[in-house]
Amino acid sequence: MSLNAPFSEVPNGKSVHIRQSKASSSSKIIMGIRHSTRPHFGVQFHPESVATSYGRQIFKNFREMTEDHWERVKASFVRGKSGNFAENMQVANTNHLLRQVSVRDKKPWMNSSTDNLSCFVDADEKDPLWVASKDNMIMRKKSLRLRWRKLDQFAANVGGADKIFRDIFTQYGYENTFWLDSASTEKGRARFSFMGAKGGPLWKQLTFRLSNKSNAGHKVGGNLLIEDTNDCTSCTFLEDGFFDFMNKELQSFHCEERDYSGLPFDFFGGYVGYIGYSLKLECGAASNNHNSKAPDACFFFVDNILVIDHLNEDVYLLSLHDQDTEETSWLDETEQKLLNLKVHPLLERKTLTKKPALRTTPGVGLHADKSRDQYKKDVEKCLKYIKDGESYELCLTTQLRKDVGKMDSLGLYLHLRENNPAPYAAWFNFSSENLCICCTSPERFLQLDRNGILEAKPIKGTIARGATKEADQQLKLQLQYSEKDQAENLMIVDLLRNDLGRVCEPGSVHVPKLMEVESYATVHTMVSTVRGQKRLDVSGIECVQAAFPGGSMTGAPKIRSMELLDSLEGCSRGIYSGSIGFFSINQTFDLNIVIRTIVIHEGEASVGAGGAIVALSNPDDEYEEMRLKTQALAKAMAQFDEM
Structure with a gap:
């Protein structure tokens, strides 16, 4: 600033x-x-x-x-x-004092309902994820038990993750299904995939929309619709917002650690879904000029989950239930379905999921909301803001759209993941909202593991792959040593260090990997890793609030940059630029950045894309980078349309 x-x-x-x-x-x-x-x-x-x-x-x-x-x-x-020479000076350990101050002082990113609580750590401090407050200690927690089974080295023997998902969860349609899909597992980028569908007794769907009056005052609110497994619905107005509700929800669950300590992953039940970009209003943003057509947040609470370990090809079946229930029918039935699977020859993709005959605009490509000239003018406005000292970096975006009618969105996703696999990919169908998400994101927003370690992996810097091995290596080196891309990446790393520093132990935030180039099917990207140890007095949801939206999608400084972008972009980003992932009942979470994603809502497909504008940016180059980021998705849609 x-x-x-x-x-x-x-x-x-x-x-x-x-x-x-x-x-x-x-x-x-x-x-x-x-x-x-x-x-x-x-x-x-x-x-x-x-x-x-x-x-x-x-x-x-x-x-x-x-x-x-x-x-x-x-x-x-x-x-x-x-007598005050440095050798005689003794510096006290300030970590304890800083922790006391951070607990006592008001946190600017916390909702008002928790601002005045005097938080304290439970006597059992060996669990770094346990958070307590005066109100929460007297809250009756919902005790849950977890049962699980493991099928060793099973996934590859039945045709892989996509066949398991189709045969187990989409045999009779794909309504209300999800798949957190680690489609790309190279170099340890991701390891586990989580999938499931509606059906368990604890299942429910949360659909949240910000109030149209959210800009009028400091307090953000919105309408929450809850649908349970029996299709019963209830609606309530959340005066303190969605994050406050989720924080209380997650703190209301209790599951014995012995039930999940043997699992090599952190998600064993809880919420899966997305946080839309507009929820920046609950994280300190000053404005939200455009309302999203899709819900601002949508989550399933899932109690039955199938997990695939891509490292060992193991398959896990997990069932979460009330403490007094001995129900194992889903485990029994799903295990039997898996054992009955037979390996079939790879069929043409068009026969795997049958497409409806009704198509509204076959062969028509994605249409950008803004022309080349309009986008370049927006880049020039960003450069002026930067020159005037309003911002250092502005992540300008736009939307591309296409009417698709009753598209087979699952078939499109399967085609997309085959041609453009990504470590933080996802598929969601929210049937009540006529909403499907086909996400092939390569970027992690934020993860919190059971040891209390927070990790962000921002991406800034993208270049196309080369046609030959030699050309590809040359392009990779070009990105690695690009002064402009290094500047973009370093600014966002510094922003995330600040975001994590607000919720981590003093001195624990560090950058183990800075500006490394990772290669994907169609592009090379520049990625950094930022880590820190979460403070004991901070909940997982509060960590998300401290850093959302991801700095790689806003710019720096974040609050002012979001305000400027809100005035420039002309429409809501919707789900794009938000986050998809899970919140486990033990308060761990893993969230991506929603990029490289096709959102299909009410018969329209939309793709968001953009890039970071810095002082070294060129308007023509920025437009070409924005188009580059849509090419893989546009190509997949065109190919699928011709099947």
Whole structure:
């Protein structure tokens, strides 16, 4: 953010260096500050400059100033004029004090209903994921039990994940089905796939829509529709918003650790679904100018789950039930169905799922909401905002659409995953909303595991694959050493370090992998990894609120960038730029960034795409990058349309 405080407000004792603004000779911007008596210095710069010669010079200057200061202190100590030499200083461990302050002080990203609670850690501190509050301690928790079975090295013997999903969950249609699909498992990017459907006694669907009046005040609310396994529905207005509701829901469950400790994954029951981009309103965003046609959040509570371990080809069957129930019928029936499966020769994709004859616009490609010229003008506006100091990076997006009528969306997804597999892919059908999601995302937004480790894997920087091995390697190196892409990636890494720092133990946030290039079927991408240890007084939902929407889809600084983008883009992003994944009943979660995704809602297919605009951006190049990110999806739709 820009330091544009009036010069008159600078406290006494500060020496200020001022740089004239090019926009106005009368405008003065603080670029550097120094205390007149203490060794305190400040400079206005953004982390992407660290990757340039100017960044190196800043650090060199700081090092020299530090060395010079301690040389003078040492000389003073030797002369007997000071007893405060660094070797005699003892620095207390501040982690405990910082934790006390963070618990006591109001968290700006928390909902008002929890702002004034004095949180505390349960006596059993060995569980880093347990969160308690005065209200929650007296809340009656719903005790659940988990039963599960394992079929060793079974998946490959019956034709793989797609055959298991079709034969077990879509034999009579694919209404209300889900599949968190690790279709690409290269280099340990992902390992497990989770799938299921409506049917268990605890199953229910949550459908949330923000109130049209959400912009009017500071408090965000919306309407929640709940449908249970017997098709009974209820509707309520959530005054404190969706995240507050989910936080209370997840804290109301209790399952004995011994029931799931033997599982190599963290999701064994809970909520699966998506968080739409508009829920940024519950995470500090100042505006939401466009209402989403699709619900702002949709989740299934799933109690029966089939899990595939792609590393070992093991299949797990899990059933969550009330503590007093001994029901095992789903486990028995599903295990028998799996054992009855036979390996069939690979059929043509069009015979795997039969497409309805009714097609409204066959052969017509995706139509962009904005023309090339309009998109380039938006890029130029972003560049002006950046030049004026309003933002450092703006992740500009647009939508492409096509009328598809009664498309076989599952058939499209199966075709898409075959040609463009991704580690954080997903399929969802919410039949009551006439909504299907075909997601092939390569990007993890945020994960919390049972050890309390938070991990984000932002992507910034994309280039097409080459036609030959030599050309492909050259393009990969071009991306790796691109100054512009490095700047984009580094800014988002810094943003996520800040987001995670708000909910992690002080000093625990680190970057084990910075700007690594990963290769997929059609593109190379630049990926970084940010990790931290979650604080004990923070819930999983609160971690999501601290970082949502993912910084790779907003820009930096996040709040102001979202406000600027809201004024530029002209329509709601909807599900695109949000997150798909799970929230387990033990408060672990794993969420992706919704990119490379086809959303089919009310007979219309939409694809969101865009790119990060920085000072080095070129409008023509940005338009081509946006189109590149849609090519695999557009090609898959065209091929499927011709089947």
